[in-house]
Amino acid sequence: MAPVISLADIRRVFTMGDQQFEALKGISFAVAAGEFVAIMGASGSGKSTCMNILGCLDIPTSGRYHLDGLDVGGMGTDQLAEVRNKKLGFVFQGFNLLARTPAIENVELPLVYAGIAARERRTMAQRALEQVGLAGKEYNHPSQLSGGQQQRVAIARALVNNPAVILADEPTGNLDSSTSEEIMGLFTALNRQGITIIMVTHERDVAEYAARQITFRDGRIISDAQTKHVGQQG
Amino acid sequence: MDFLQTVKIALRALRTNKMRSFLTMLGIIIGIAAVIAMMAVGSGASYVISQQIASIGSNIILVLPGSTTSGGLRSGSGGSQTLTSDDVKAIMAECPSVDLAAPTVRSSALVVFGNLNWSTVLMGTTPEMFEIREWAISSGRSINQQDVDGAAKVCLLGQTVAENLFGSSDPVGKMVRIKKVPFTVIGLLERKGQSPQGQDQDDAVFVPLRTAQRNLIRSPFPNSVGALMVKGKSEALLAKAEEEVNSLLKQRHRITGSKEADFSTRNLSEILAVAEQSAKAMSLLLGAVASISLLVGGIGIMNIMLVSVTERTREIGIRMAIGAKKNDILLQFMTEAVLLTMLGGIIGIALGAGGATVVSRMLSWPTLISFQSIAIAFVFSAVVGIFFGFYPAKKAAGLNPIDALRYE
Ligand SMILES: Nc1ncnc2c1ncn2[C@@H]1O[C@H](COP(=O)(O)OP(=O)(O)OP(=O)(O)O)[C@@H](O)[C@H]1O
Ligand SMILES: [Mg+2]
Numbered sequence: 117m118a119p120v121i122s123l124a125d126i127r128r129v130f131t132m133g134d135q136q137f138e139a140l141k142g143i144s145f146a147v148a149a150g151e152f153v154a155i156m157g158a159s160g161s162g163k164s165t166c167m168n169i170l171g172c173l174d175i176p177t178s179g180r181y182h183l184d185g186l187d188v189g190g191m192g193t194d195q196l197a198e199v200r201n202k203k204l205g206f207v208f209q210g211f212n213l214l215a216r217t218p219a220i221e222n223v224e225l226p227l228v229y230a231g232i233a234a235r236e237r238r239t240m241a242q243r244a245l246e247q248v249g250l251a252g253k254e255y256n257h258p259s260q261l262s263g264g265q266q267q268r269v270a271i272a273r274a275l276v277n278n279p280a281v282i283l284a285d286e287p288t289g290n291l292d293s294s295t296s297e298e299i300m301g302l303f304t305a306l307n308r309q310g311i312t313i314i315m316v317t318h319e320r321d322v323a324e325y326a327a328r329q330i331t332f333r334d335g336r337i338i339s340d341a342q343t344k345h346v347g348q349q350g
Numbered sequence: 351m352d353f354l355q356t357v358k359i360a361l362r363a364l365r366t367n368k369m370r371s372f373l374t375m376l377g378i379i380i381g382i383a384a385v386i387a388m389m390a391v392g393s394g395a396s397y398v399i400s401q402q403i404a405s406i407g408s409n410i411i412l413v414l415p416g417s418t419t420s421g422g423l424r425s426g427s428g429g430s431q432t433l434t435s436d437d438v439k440a441i442m443a444e445c446p447s448v449d450l451a452a453p454t455v456r457s458s459a460l461v462v463f464g465n466l467n468w469s470t471v472l473m474g475t476t477p478e479m480f481e482i483r484e485w486a487i488s489s490g491r492s493i494n495q496q497d498v499d500g501a502a503k504v505c506l507l508g509q510t511v512a513e514n515l516f517g518s519s520d521p522v523g524k525m526v527r528i529k530k531v532p533f534t535v536i537g538l539l540e541r542k543g544q545s546p547q548g549q550d551q552d553d554a555v556f557v558p559l560r561t562a563q564r565n566l567i568r569s570p571f572p573n574s575v576g577a578l579m580v581k582g583k584s585e586a587l588l589a590k591a592e593e594e595v596n597s598l599l600k601q602r603h604r605i606t607g608s609k610e611a612d613f614s615t616r617n618l619s620e621i622l623a624v625a626e627q628s629a630k631a632m633s634l635l636l637g638a639v640a641s642i643s644l645l646v647g648g649i650g651i652m653n654i655m656l657v658s659v660t661e662r663t664r665e666i667g668i669r670m671a672i673g674a675k676k677n678d679i680l681l682q683f684m685t686e687a688v689l690l691t692m693l694g695g696i697i698g699i700a701l702g703a704g705g706a707t708v709v710s711r712m713l714s715w716p717t718l719i720s721f722q723s724i725a726i727a728f729v730f731s732a733v734v735g736i737f738f739g740f741y742p743a744k745k746a747a748g749l750n751p752i753d754a755l756r757y758e
Contacts, residue, residue, distance in 0.1 A: 173671060173751045194675045201673020212668045212755065216366060228355055229673040273672070 118185065119146035120280050120312050121170065126179035128165050128335075139165040140176070141335040147281070147314060152307040154323040155316045157332030163316045166332070167285045170314060171204055172196045184280040201229050205274025207284035211266040213258040219269045220245065220254040226277045244272040248302060264295035271302060275311070282306070284315040288322050300325040356678075360686040363658070364693075371690060374654045377647020378694030378731055379701060381640050385727045386702025388636035390709070390718035395629030397715060399622055409585040410482060411592050411617045413578035413599070432612040434573045435559065437599060438476075441580060444598055447591035449583045452479035453575035455562050461555055462527040463515040470511050471554040472528065474562020482581045490522035490537030493558050497536075501560040504536045508552040512538055528555065531565050544714060588617055644730065647694070648738035655687050655742035666746055667754025680747040687739020688732055695731025699724055 128140040139162045147153055155163050168174035169181065172188055173196075181188045184203050191199065205226075206212075213222045223241040232240070245254060248268040258266050267287060274282045284303070288296035296319075304325055307313050317323050324343070331339040364371045415432040433453070441451045452475055459472035479485075480492050487506070497504055505528065512521050521535045542551040563572055582591035592615050605611050659666070666679060703719045710718050 168752055171671070173755075194677075197670065197673050197675045200671060206671050208755070212664070212671075214665055214668060216362070225669070226672045228352075229669075229675070229678060231352070234352075234355075277673075 119182075120149045120151075120184055121147040121314070122180075122182045123170075124180040126166070126169060126176045126181065128162075128169065128174070129177045139335050140169075143179070143335075143337060145330060145337065145340060147312065149280075149312055150307070150310050151312055151328060152303070152326045153314045153328045153330060154326035155314065155330050155332065156318070156320075156323055159318075161332040162335040163332055164285055165335075167283055167314070167316055170281075171206060171283050172199050197229075201226055202277065203280045205277065205279040205282040207267070207270050207274050207282060207287045209286040209289040211258070211263070211270050211290070213266055213269055213273075215258055218255045218257060219250065219261065219272075222258070222269055223272045223276050225273060230277060240276055241272070244276040245269070247275060247306075248272045262295075263291050264298055267291065267295075267299055268302065271299075271306075275306070281312045281314060284313065286316055286318065288317065288319065296322060356682055356685050357689070359682060360689050363662075363686055364690060370654065371693075374650050375647075375690060375694030375697065377643050377650050378691050378734060379647075379698040381642075381644035381647050381734075382695045382698025382727045382731055383702035383705065384636050384640035384643060385730060386699055386719065386723055387706055388633050388640055389720070389723040389726070390702070390706035391629065391636060392633045393720070394710065394713070394715045394718050395626070395632070397718075399626055399629070409582040409588045409618075411580040411582065411588065411595060411615055413580060413595060413613055413615050415574075415576065415613055432603065433575050433578060434571075435575055436573070437602060438575065438578060440598060440602060441578070441595055445580075445591060445594035447583050447587040447594055449581045450478045450482050451578055451580045452476050452482055453559060453578050454479065455559065455567055455574075455576045457562070457567050459528050459555065459566065461511060461515065462530075463521075463524065466515050468511055468514045470508070472562065472566060473554055473556050474559045474566070475556060476559050479556075479579065482579050485542065486540045487537045488540040489520060490535070492537055493556065497558040498560050501564050502558055503531065503533045503561060503565070504558065505533045506537045506539055506556040507535055508539050508554040508556075509541045510550055510553040511555055528557070529566050533557065588619070592617055644734055648691075648734045651687055651690055651735065652738040652742060654690075655683060655739055656745070658686070659683065659742050659746040662746075663749065663754045663757035666749050667751050667757065670749070670751035671755060676747040679749075680743045683743035683746045684736065684739050687743065688735035691731045691735030691739075692728070695728055698731070699727050702727070 123146070124144050126140055126143040127138065130137045130139055143162075143166060155166065157163050165174070169176050170183075172183070172191075183199065186199065186203075188196070188199065200206075213219075214225070220238070220241050223244050224237045227237040227240060242251075242254065245251060248271050250265060250268050250272065253261065253265060253269075256265075258269070261269065267290075271282075271287075274284075287303075288299055291299060300322060303313055303315070313326075315322075315326060323329050327344040328340070328342050330337055413433065435453055438451050438453045441448055455474040457472045457474075459470065461468050461470055475493070476498050477493055477495055480487075488509075490506075493504065493506060496502070505526065507515075507521055515521065515526065516524070521538060524535050525532050526535060527533070539552070539556070544550060557566065559575070563569070563575075580591065580595055582588040596611075596615055599613055600606075600611060603612055669679065703724075706718050710716065
């Protein structure tokens with residue numbers, strides 16, 4: 117089966133004035149559909165830089181990136197926006213929900229930009245909220261939800277457009293350990309339903325939930341190991 | 351992204367900062383109200399001017415005693431005694447471009463009927479006056495030449511005077527006392543309404559010229575008159591008539607060379623031109639207020655929208671990450687700015703229309719708010735929103751999603 121994601125020799129050079137810094141020094145890996153990948157590594161090793169490229173938010177200085185059969189390389193900003201809208205779901209460390217906006221409308225947001233009609237949006241968002249166990253909290257604003265619940269809303273928002281991949285950069289970074297477990301339980305359950313997940317984390321026990329761990333150091337991959345067989349219980 | 355959703359998002363953003371939104375709108379509100387008022391004044395003035403032309407006729411020359419050159423001030427009629435009844439006769443006889451001329455003497459007088467009295471304006475004049483002004487009689491008869499020659503003690507009442515002394519009953523044939531002298535009421539003038547200056551033209555009583563000179567205004571110069579009204583044969587001949595009157599009076603008053611004339615002439619089209627000019631100046635002033643406050647209001651909107659873009663950088667980042675295109679963001683902020691100005695425009699239209707209605711009631715002008723002026727004001731407010739909202743919206747749309755997401 118063709119991989120959902122394939123990176124070939126990705127480099128990312130940041131230029132600040134006359135200084136240059138290579139945050140990614142040739143990253144190559146592929147992710148198959150249905151995988152659950154954890155990216156580990158020390159602070160500053162280039163994990164977020166890599167996630168931004170995977171998320172089509174940033175463009176690599178060189179290298180090739182294929183997402184779900186599409187060559188993302190030569191795309192313009194509007195095309196990239198469409199790829200983000202159709203193929204990707206984001207979960208951030210800081211939840212990044214819209215304030216003063218009910219949970220269900222936050223979940224609907226990707227569908228709004230996809231041009232889906234209001235009524236259909238509502239039912240799809242409703243279903244996504246049920247999937248993350250938040251039925252009954254549809255009209256709570258983010259300020260009326262706990263951190264764990266907010267992250268669930270964010271996950272529902274990432275799910276709602278049926279993306280090829282969900283990208284999560286330190287999704288448990290702002291949560292306590294028991295809430296982290298809840299969220300990881302949810303990710304595991306979603307992965308079992310066949311959703312591909314790539315997640316950055318600092319914490320070893322969080323990474324344990326993933327079947328495959330990729331470790332970065334100084335902009336390079338130093339290890340890429342299958343820790344469980346796909347489908348194995350965590 | 352559908353437009354309805356865009357409007358919904360924009361309205362939510364405006365509602366989040368109600369006070370700020372309102373204060374930002376103030377400039378637009380004032381500007382649009384001024385636009386409405388400007389157009390109302392403009393159409394009101396042209397209405398008044400056309401009314402004035404219709405009511406007086408543009409081919410009339412006023413001859414005033416005394417000179418106008420002393421600091422531009424004109425002494426009131428009676429203040430100078432330089433014009434006489436003989437001047438009027440001479441003008442009628444010797445100026446070929448003149449159709450009619452009529453003298454007036456003016457005073458205030460207490461008119462008494464039974465136990466009622468009314469203080470009003472007394473005018474002594476000749477029959478030609480009513481012809482020149484085209485004042486019609488609603489009952490009874492007008493003053494005729496015999497009345498003037500015989501200094502008859504008869505009078506014509508304006509509607510206001512008649513109402514106050516006689517109520518709804520017909521005053522013709524009744525006796526009234528003017529300055530304690532008994533007079534017979536021979537006629538009632540038709541209603542003329544307010545003058546454009548707001549004076550009640552029906553609050554006056556008219557008597558034959560000589561009667562006024564002998565019995566009511568005891569002047570040391572019994573033959574002198576106040577202002578003269580001269581009607582040209584036609585509008586085209588008005589300038590010529592004015593010249594003829596001028597040179598005739600100079601000759602009669604022995605004014606030669608650089609000696610200052612003891613009278614002055616002005617024609618109504620000149621006076622109307624002045625009125626038109628002041629209306630134009632008023633419109634110009636309002637126009638200046640409108641454009642300045644729209645400019646300042648627009649800059650205020652731009653400023654607030656820039657603040658809003660900065661405040662909501664993270665939101666913009668989220669929207670972009672989730673799939674908003676540049677144009678979606680651009681449209682969202684443009685919509686917000688235009689909604690802001692259009693809301694201000696609607697309030698401004700209401701305010702301007704209210705103000706113009708009050709003014710038109712007070713001056714008894716017709717309703718001056720046209721659909722056209724409302725449409726213009728509305729379009730203006732939208733254009734201000736588009737113009738001043740574009741730069742902030744462009745800035746928002748140009749944000750880099752990664753930087754925007756990281757923004758604290
Ligand atoms: N926009 C940028 N301009 C310049 N340098 C950058 C930029 N973004 C990242 N870097 C640099 O690239 C390197 C990798 O940063 P990155 O954010 O990917 O680290 P990370 O692995 O996600 O670290 P952390 O675990 O702390 O989040 C860092 O040294 C950082 O300073
Ligand atoms: Mg990071």
